[in-house]
Amino acid sequence: MKFYLIELLVLIASVIALINAAPAAKAPKITQAPKITKTPKVVKTPQSNNATCFQKQNAIDAENLQKKFDTFTTKTPCNVGDQACINNQFAQCTATNTWVLEQCNGGLTCCALPLRNKPGTSIACDTKQDQTARINEGKAACP
Template sequence: MKFQSTLILVALCILSTFSASVTEAKQCFQKQNAREATLLNKKFDKLNKNSPCKTGETVCIKGQVAQCDQGKFVLTSCGPTTECFALPLVNSPGTSIACDKSEDAANRIKLARQCKCLIFIP
């Protein structure tokens, strides 16, 4: 009985260790997402509707959402008071292209950049 209790305790410790490291990895990708969003927005600043593109590609051009269709960008305006931005995802690695208020987009990138990465040492 004592052996089973010890075995269960060890198993629980291993599971909690694994869970902690997954949580920490989740927190760390947010900083990378902020970096990627910032780089994409800088790249978008250099694009115009005549820039070369690949079918299916979505970018922001002059505050509008631009989707590539057969090698040409088709622009769609955002709603009033919003512009197109690359934004960091919050719950998974990556970025998204979305219309948002410029101050809200800047705050989202800033918050993702400030996310703390904890280092787990077993």
């Protein structure tokens, strides 16, 4: 056992010696950036404009999804893995193609919400007031 400890200490000492002996990395030479004589013109393309306007579509999609969910019952056909809001509860479709409902906590209700940072919607337990505010915010995000 002592032999292994001595070998380990020698190995560690060797590694430390190698690290300390390694030359320090040289700092890169700083050169002056070339002068720009003409200010580049920024061209606004339709694609860059669309990048900021997905919020409006998300709001519309969330509203339409909520309207769809408002017609759902536990008898509504579903596919395994589907998620929805049924009777203000979070619903998930099981392996037997039936809905299992889960009550939201704290007086919240299940609702469709527009995503804020990328295209799409989400289903979450939230207040109706927040849902309405997020939909209105999304609709106002684009001209």
